[in-house]
Amino acid sequence: MKPAFAKATAGRLLIATTNPNKLREIRPLLDGLPLALLTLADCAPMPEPEEAGGTFWENARLKALAYASATGELTVAEDSGLVIDALDGEPGVRSARFVSPDAPYPTRFAEIYRQLDARPAASRDARFVTALALASGPDVLFETETAIEGWIAPAPAGANGFGYDPIFFYAPFGKTTAQLSDSEKAAVSHRARAFKDLSRFLLRAAATR
Secondary structure, eight states: OOHHHHGGGSSEEEEOOOOHHHHHHHHHHTTTOSSEEEEGGGSOOOOOOOOOOSSHHHHHHHHHHHHHHHHOSOEEEEEEEEEEGGGTTOBGGGGGGSSOTTOOHHHHHHHHHHHHHTSTTSOOEEEEEEEEEEEETTEEEEEEEEEEEEEEOSSOOOSSSOTTGGGEEEGGGTEETTSSOHHHHHHHOHHHHHHHHHHHHHHHHHHTO
8 A cells, every 4th residue: 555545544633724614614524434533723834825726626626735744644635616607617726815805705705796697698607616636745646626516696695604605506305505504514515525526536445454
């Protein structure tokens, strides 16, 4: 077994995010793994890698590799965003920086509605996308990309989510993702699907040691 792959089957796993809302979603999805979960708060301070990639895949890889190299830990990182067809995929990989890096989400919602209102005949179809990468040292051990399809709601609704959840309508439940309970969101969300894929990979790896 290669050392990098062996590291995926025992020891510790660094979840490379400082977003407390993401951590709240991610931790339950990794229950049962034979790994101690770490966050960036458990590591020495380090500069955040620039998310310079043009795709979710590229940003997930560069973050996972940067933090794995800096810490020596088995590291998982993800890049997520909202893709709106009528806006040519915006905000996409710029979701966390849309309008400006420090813009509050209501300001971002208002800009999205402004742009959509300028294209009244355009479809409001949209999707949340997550790309996830697992890295050890210079090696990417596992990758996945997942999505949840929906459309932009007529107006923001709900207070249980974060980010763009209040404006993303998920038809099977007839609600925005900010109106879903934690258990409902864990069953269907893009991020949940990606981390369930990771969990299955790590459990298979542990079983074949």
